[in-house]
Amino acid sequence: MSTLLIEQILNGLQYGAMLFLLASGLTLIFGIMGVINLTHGSFYMVGAFCAAYAATATGSFAAAVLAALVGAGLYGLVMELVVIRRLYARDHLDQVLATFGMILFTNELVSVVFGRTPPFMDIPSFLTGTVALLPGLSYPVVRLAFILVGAVVAVGLWLLITRTRIGMLIRAGADDRAMVDALGVDIRRLFSLVFALGAVLCGLAGVMTAPLLAVEIGMGERILITTFVVIVVGGVGSVRGAAVGALIVGMIDSLGRAYIPITLYELLPPEIASTLAAGLVSASIYVAMAAILLVRPRGLLPARG
Amino acid sequence: MRTRITAFTLGLTAATALSGVLLAAPADAADPLRIGFITTLSTPAGYIGEDERDGFKLAITQEDGKLGGVPVELVVEDDALKPANAKQIAERMTGEGIRLFTGVNFSNVISAVAPTVLKTGAFYVSLNPGPSVFAGGGCSPNYFVASYQNDNFHEAGGLAANELGYKKVVILAPNYQAGRDALEGFKRTYKGQVVSEIYTKLDQTDFSVELARIRSAAPDAIYQFHPGGAGINFAKQYANSGLAKEIPMVLPVFSMDARMMAATGDAAEGYYIASNWSAGLDNPANKDFVATFEKTYGRKPTIYAAQAYDTAKLIASGLDKVDGDIEKQDAFRAALKAADFTSVRGSFAFGQNQHPILDWYLMRVERGADGQLAQTVVRKVATAMQDAYAAECKM
Numbered sequence: 001m002s003t004l005l006i007e008q009i010l011n012g013l014q015y016g017a018m019l020f021l022l023a024s025g026l027t028l029i030f031g032i033m034g035v036i037n038l039t040h041g042s043f044y045m046v047g048a049f050c051a052a053y054a055a056t057a058t059g060s061f062a063a064a065v066l067a068a069l070v071g072a073g074l075y076g077l078v079m080e081l082v083v084i085r086r087l088y089a090r091d092h093l094d095q096v097l098a099t100f101g102m103i104l105f106t107n108e109l110v111s112v113v114f115g116r117t118p119p120f121m122d123i124p125s126f127l128t129g130t131v132a133l134l135p136g137l138s139y140p141v142v143r144l145a146f147i148l149v150g151a152v153v154a155v156g157l158w159l160l161i162t163r164t165r166i167g168m169l170i171r172a173g174a175d176d177r178a179m180v181d182a183l184g185v186d187i188r189r190l191f192s193l194v195f196a197l198g199a200v201l202c203g204l205a206g207v208m209t210a211p212l213l214a215v216e217i218g219m220g221e222r223i224l225i226t227t228f229v230v231i232v233v234g235g236v237g238s239v240r241g242a243a244v245g246a247l248i249v250g251m252i253d254s255l256g257r258a259y260i261p262i263t264l265y266e267l268l269p270p271e272i273a274s275t276l277a278a279g280l281v282s283a284s285i286y287v288a289m290a291a292i293l294l295v296r297p298r299g300l301l302p303a304r305g
Numbered sequence: 306m307r308t309r310i311t312a313f314t315l316g317l318t319a320a321t322a323l324s325g326v327l328l329a330a331p332a333d334a335a336d337p338l339r340i341g342f343i344t345t346l347s348t349p350a351g352y353i354g355e356d357e358r359d360g361f362k363l364a365i366t367q368e369d370g371k372l373g374g375v376p377v378e379l380v381v382e383d384d385a386l387k388p389a390n391a392k393q394i395a396e397r398m399t400g401e402g403i404r405l406f407t408g409v410n411f412s413n414v415i416s417a418v419a420p421t422v423l424k425t426g427a428f429y430v431s432l433n434p435g436p437s438v439f440a441g442g443g444c445s446p447n448y449f450v451a452s453y454q455n456d457n458f459h460e461a462g463g464l465a466a467n468e469l470g471y472k473k474v475v476i477l478a479p480n481y482q483a484g485r486d487a488l489e490g491f492k493r494t495y496k497g498q499v500v501s502e503i504y505t506k507l508d509q510t511d512f513s514v515e516l517a518r519i520r521s522a523a524p525d526a527i528y529q530f531h532p533g534g535a536g537i538n539f540a541k542q543y544a545n546s547g548l549a550k551e552i553p554m555v556l557p558v559f560s561m562d563a564r565m566m567a568a569t570g571d572a573a574e575g576y577y578i579a580s581n582w583s584a585g586l587d588n589p590a591n592k593d594f595v596a597t598f599e600k601t602y603g604r605k606p607t608i609y610a611a612q613a614y615d616t617a618k619l620i621a622s623g624l625d626k627v628d629g630d631i632e633k634q635d636a637f638r639a640a641l642k643a644a645d646f647t648s649v650r651g652s653f654a655f656g657q658n659q660h661p662i663l664d665w666y667l668m669r670v671e672r673g674a675d676g677q678l679a680q681t682v683v684r685k686v687a688t689a690m691q692d693a694y695a696a697e698c699k700m
Contacts, residue, residue, distance in 0.1 A: 004521040011513040111347075118349045118534065120568040123545060130547040140545050143513065212542065213510040214534035216349045222508060257514040261503065274504045278480045282506065 016250025017150025021205035025198025031237020032174035038099040041220025042106035047072035047206025052119035061124035068207035076199020235299025256284040337376035342408035346383035360610030364617030373625030388417035432616040441694030454692035459490030461665035471525040480504035487530040544572035583680035658698035
C-alpha cells in the first residue's frame with residue numbers, strides 16, 4: 001500500500017471524526033426530539049470563536065477548550081429554552097424557518113461580539129509537529145489527536161445511551177414522551193440537556209478546528225450540509241449511524257479529492273481534467289448518498305428499524 | 306375648483322422639481338472633491354479593505370484633507386465582497402455626482418464596478434486588481450491601474466522559481482478565474498517542469514489531501530496562490546505537516562501579506578515571496594510611508610496599504626495639474642498618465658494600456674533584528690516588467 005493511500009485514509013478518519021462530533025448531536029436532536037435544527041452549525045462557529053478568543057486572551061489551550069465547551073453549550077441551552085422548545089409541536093417547515101432565522105441571528109451576534117475581523121489561534125505547542133508512523137510517512141500530531149477525540153466521544157456517547165439511566169430515559173422519551181412524563185420524569189429538562197450536549201459536542205469540534213482551519217462567520221453553514229448528508233447516510237436518530245456515516249463521508253471525500261484528479265489527469269488534457277475533477281469531487285458524497293439510499297432508503301443504521 | 310387645485314398641484318410639483326434641480330446643481334468651488342471608495346470591509350477579507358482605506362487616508366491626512374492641494378472627501382462604502390452590492394453602490398454614487406472612483410479589492414468586483422463607472426464618463430483608478438480583460442482589448446481611456454496587472458505576480462513567481470534553480474514544481478490555486486490565471490501566468494515564465502497542477506475548491510479550508518499529494522509528488526518546490534483565510538490555513542497546515550522543512554514554498558505576496566504573517570505565527574518563516582513591494586524595500590518614500598503608517602495606525606502596513614497610498618499619490622499628482630477640475634478630462638487623463646509622483650515601490654511608469662510597469666523582487670520571510678518576521682528582499686527578478694496584454698490595447 002502506498003504511503004499516499006495510507007495518508008488519505010488517515011485524512012478520511014480525521015475528517016470523519018470532525019463530522020461525527022457535529023452529526024452525533026444533530027442526529028440526537030433530530031431523531032429523538034424530532035426537531036430539524038439548522039442552527040446546529042452555528043454552535044460549532046460559536047465554539048470556534050470562543051476558543052480563538054480565549055486562546056488569544058489567556059494564551060492557554062485549556063482555557064480555549066473550556067471556553068468553547070461552555071460557550072457553545074450555554075448558547076445551545078439558551079436557544080433551546082428561548083426558541084427551540086416552542087417548536088417541538090410545530091411542523092418541520094416552521095422549524096426550518098425558525099432555525100434558519102437563528103443562523104442569521106447568530107452570525108450577526110458573533111460579528112457584534114467578536115468583531116468582523118476573524119480571530120486566529122495557534123496550534124498548541126504539544127500538538128505541533130508530526131510523528132513518523134511508517135518509513136516515509138509522518139503525520140501531524142494535531143490530526144491524530146482529532147481522530148482520537150472522535151473515537152473517545154463515540155465510545156462515550158455509546159456508553160451514555162446504552163448503559164446509563166439518562167440514556168435509557170432519552171431512548172424512552174423518544175419513543176413515548178407522554179409515558180415518560182407520566183412516570184414523573186421532567187422530559188422537558190431532559191430534552192434541554194440533550195440539546196445542550198449536542199451543542200457541547202459542536203463546541204468540541206469548534207475548538208479542534210480553530211487552530212487548524214480558519215475561524216470565520218458562516219463557517220457553520222458550510223459544514224452543515226455535509227453533516228446532514230452524514231446523518232442521512234447513517235440513518236436518522238442513531239449515534240451508531242452517525243459514526244458509520246461520518247466515516248463513509250470522510251473517506252469518500254478524502255480519497256475522491258486525491259484520486260479523482262490523479263486519474264483524470266492521466267486520461268484527459270489538464271484544462272478539461274481540472275474542471276471535471278473539481279465537479280466530480282464536489283458531487284462524490286452526494287452520489288454516494290443517492291446510491292446508499294437506493295439500497296437502504298432509511299440509511300444504513302436507522303434508530304428504529 | 307377642480308382645475309384650480311390641479312393647477313396648484315402642478316405648480317407645486319414644478320417648484321419641487323425645480324428646487325431639486327437647484328440642489329443638484331454643480332457644487333461650488335469651496336466644496337471638496339468627492340472620491341467614491343468602494344471596498345471590502347466585512348467578511349474575512351475585511352482587513353484588506355481596512356488597510357486600503359487607511360493607506361489611502363494617510364495620504365489625505367498628510368496634506369490636511371487635500372490631495373495635490375485640492376480638498377477631497379473620501380466616501381467609503383462596504384461591498385461585502387459581492388459584485389452585485391458593489392455595482393449598486395457605484396450606481397448610487399454616480400447618481401450623486403461622484404466622478405472619481407477607487408477602492409475595489411477583488412477582480413470579480415471590479416468587473417462589475419469599472420464598467421458601471423466608466424459608462425457615465427467618470428474615472429476609475431484601481432488600487433489592487435488588474436484583471437486581464439481590461440488590460441488588453443478592453444482597455445479604456447478613463448480606467449487606470451495603479452497597482453499591477455494580475456498576471457504579473459505569477460510571472461514574477463515563475464522567474465523567482467527559475468532564479469532559485471527549482472527544476473520541478475507542484476502548483477496550486479483555487480478553481481476560479483483568478484486561480485487559473487495565476488497558474489497560467491506562472492507557467493508563462495517558469496522554465497522547469499510542472500509535475501502536478503492542483504486546483505482546490507474556492508472555499509476550501511482543509512488541505513490535508515493536497516498536502517499528501519504534494520508529498521507523494523516530491524517536487525523541488527511548490528508555488529501556490531491562496532489569498533486570505535485559505536492562504537493562512539494552507540501555510541499553517543503546510544508547516545504543521547512537516548512539508549515546509551522538506552519542500553520550499555514560493556508564493557505571491559497576497560498569499561502571505563503582513564497580516565497573514567502575523568496570523569500564521571512562525572509558519573511563514575523561510576517561505577519565498579514574489580512581490581513588487583515590501584516594508585523593507587529600500588527607498589526614502591517607502592521608509593517614510595512605513596514609519597508614518599505604523600505611527601498613525603499602530604500596525605505594520607500590508608502591500609494593500611502601500612498600493613492604496615501610491616494610488617492616492619497618483620491621484621494627487623493628477624488633481625494638482627488640473628486644479629481639481631477633473632471635468633477637464635483630457636488634461637486630467639494626461640496628468641494621471643504622466644504618473645508624476647514618487648512611488649513607495651521605487652520605479653513606476655504607465656504602459657500604453659494604463660497599467661503599471663514595475664520592478665519585481667524575490668523576497669524571503671526572515672526574522673529581522675527586532676525578532677519579528679519580515680519580508681526581506683533577496684534580489685530583483687524583473688526590471689520594468691510590462692504585462693502580456695499591453696500590445697492588444699488600442700488607445
